[in-house]
Amino acid sequence: MSKEKSLIEEKKEQLFFQKKLVWKESNNDSIQTFAENYKKVLDLGKTERIFAQQMKDILLSHGFEELNSQVPQKGKKYFRVVNEKGIFAFVPGKQSISNGINFIATHIDSPRLDVKPNPLFEDSGIAFLDTHYYGGIKTYQWMNIALALHGVITKTNGEVVEIHMGEKEEDPIFMISDLLPHLSKNYKTKPVGEVFNNENLDVIVGSVPYQFNTDEKDAIKLFVLDYLHEAYGITEQDFFSAELEFVPACNARDVGFDRGLMAGYGHDDRCCSYPAIKALIDTKTPEKAAVALLFDKEEIGSVGTTGAMTHLMEVFIEDIMKQEDGPVSLHKVLSLSSCLSGDVGAGLDPHYKEAFEAKNAAELHKGVILTKYTGSGGKGGANDAHSEFLGAVRSVFENHKIAYQVAELGKVDIGGGGTVAGYFGNRGIQTVDVGISVLSMHSPQEIIAKDDLYELYRAYKGFFEEYK
Numbered sequence: 456m457s458k459e460k461s462l463i464e465e466k467k468e469q470l471f472f473q474k475k476l477v478w479k480e481s482n483n484d485s486i487q488t489f490a491e492n493y494k495k496v497l498d499l500g501k502t503e504r505i506f507a508q509q510m511k512d513i514l515l516s517h518g519f520e521e522l523n524s525q526v527p528q529k530g531k532k533y534f535r536v537v538n539e540k541g542i543f544a545f546v547p548g549k550q551s552i553s554n555g556i557n558f559i560a561t562h563i564d565s566p567r568l569d570v571k572p573n574p575l576f577e578d579s580g581i582a583f584l585d586t587h588y589y590g591g592i593k594t595y596q597w598m599n600i601a602l603a604l605h606g607v608i609t610k611t612n613g614e615v616v617e618i619h620m621g622e623k624e625e626d627p628i629f630m631i632s633d634l635l636p637h638l639s640k641n642y643k644t645k646p647v648g649e650v651f652n653n654e655n656l657d658v659i660v661g662s663v664p665y666q667f668n669t670d671e672k673d674a675i676k677l678f679v680l681d682y683l684h685e686a687y688g689i690t691e692q693d694f695f696s697a698e699l700e701f702v703p704a705c706n707a708r709d710v711g712f713d714r715g716l717m718a719g720y721g722h723d724d725r726c727c728s729y730p731a732i733k734a735l736i737d738t739k740t741p742e743k744a745a746v747a748l749l750f751d752k753e754e755i756g757s758v759g760t761t762g763a764m765t766h767l768m769e770v771f772i773e774d775i776m777k778q779e780d781g782p783v784s785l786h787k788v789l790s791l792s793s794c795l796s797g798d799v800g801a802g803l804d805p806h807y808k809e810a811f812e813a814k815n816a817a818e819l820h821k822g823v824i825l826t827k828y829t830g831s832g833g834k835g836g837a838n839d840a841h842s843e844f845l846g847a848v849r850s851v852f853e854n855h856k857i858a859y860q861v862a863e864l865g866k867v868d869i870g871g872g873g874t875v876a877g878y879f880g881n882r883g884i885q886t887v888d889v890g891i892s893v894l895s896m897h898s899p900q901e902i903i904a905k906d907d908l909y910e911l912y913r914a915y916k917g918f919f920e921e922y923k
């Protein structure tokens with residue numbers, strides 16, 4: 456009896472897939488150090504503009520050069536900032552670029568509240584900036600939390616003014632008010648979408664009338680504009696050419712007594728973007744030409760000059776191809792290339808198990824997620840990676856002892872989502888999604904696991920080092 460049992464156990468061990476706990480596999484100190492550095496980057500880089508600038512500074516400090524109109528020199532590492540909101544970086548490989556490129560593509564924009572072009576108004580003794588939400592949000596999560604304001608205003612004389620307010624201890628913060636529970640009886644039975652109206656995401660920015668003159672019409676709005684004029688030299692119409700974003704004012708924090716998790720704003724998708732840049736920097740001699748692409752606009756469809764569909768990517772690739780001696784065709788190079796699309800997946804949340812299909816759900820602390828397809832309604836819009844490519848990527852992960860799991864976003868037909876993967880597939884590039892799991896995705900404070908983050912860095916590095 457006992458002999459038979461041990462045979463069963465042996466067979467199970469041989470044939471069943473067991474998810475691995477990353478903490479058991481990877482170095483604890485490395486995990487903690489990586490997480491601390493990441494938290495600093497996350498706290499400073501709450502918008503795509505600031506994050507791109509931070510990555511530029513990191514690349515410059517590691518010997519990368521900005522590629523403008525100069526002809527790239529053989530063997531050198533280059534980067535390019537794209538319209539201040541995206542960044543592409545390149546390291547030459549052992550093989551010629553004509554053999555194809557290994558890409559890691561992520562995004563650095565996150566859901567937030569954008570200030571409207573005609574934003575400022577006063578009502579019942581309070582001045583507000585009206586907003587238009589960006590990306591997929593649950594409206595109520597953005598109410599009654601401390602908000603900071605970041606962005607730029609370009610004047611007609613070409614001067615670009617930066618605004619950053621709400622991050623320092625001494626700064627004021629901004630807020631959207633909510634109704635007290637005492638008067639919320641009529642709201643409690645209404646659908647949540649009716650109670651929290653996205654048009655009402657008006658952020659409090661003032662309450663004191665100019666010269667304390669309460670009789671004057673729009674005196675509070677005037678106070679706010681006068682302050683902005685004094686501080687930044689702008690008038691009301693300068694909002695027409697502004698990009699101002701309200702984001703959560705709080706910083707990333709450890710979660711739990713054991714400090715295994717981190718809450719923070721914008722893990723999606725900076726928790727893939729930072730490891731992608733770090734992996735690129737730390738891979739001294741990649742097998743093939745290695746390129747990290749950090750895009751903007753993923754949350755609204757990867758459109759525009761900074762989104763993953765942009766041809767500015769091809770322009771960058773054409774420019775780095777000038778390192779090669781012979782003629783090289785851009786589309787041929789792309790057709791020989793491979794891409795890990797770095798984006799997050801939904802972590803299994805025990806309070807909402809009904810949204811997940813357990814055996815195909817990602818779990819925290821179980822390593823990176825390999826996602827064959829995303830999409831919705833029968834894989835609609837998905838990249839759906841090829842079996843052969845999946846097998847080859849798994850082989851790299853197994854060689855590097857990466858803890859990984861495979862997952863779908865949630866139950867069939869319960870919703871869905873996408874990543875930049877499809878836009879690389881469309882270019883003839885073998886592509887698969889590789890990211891980590893997140894709880895409370897797209898909320899002002901998303902949660903990830905520190906060990907998953909480090910494992911993702913190792914996975915990306917392994918891909919650059921070894922993938923042929």
Ligand SMILES: [Zn+2]
Pocket residue numbers: 562723724753798799
């Ligand atoms: Zn994302």
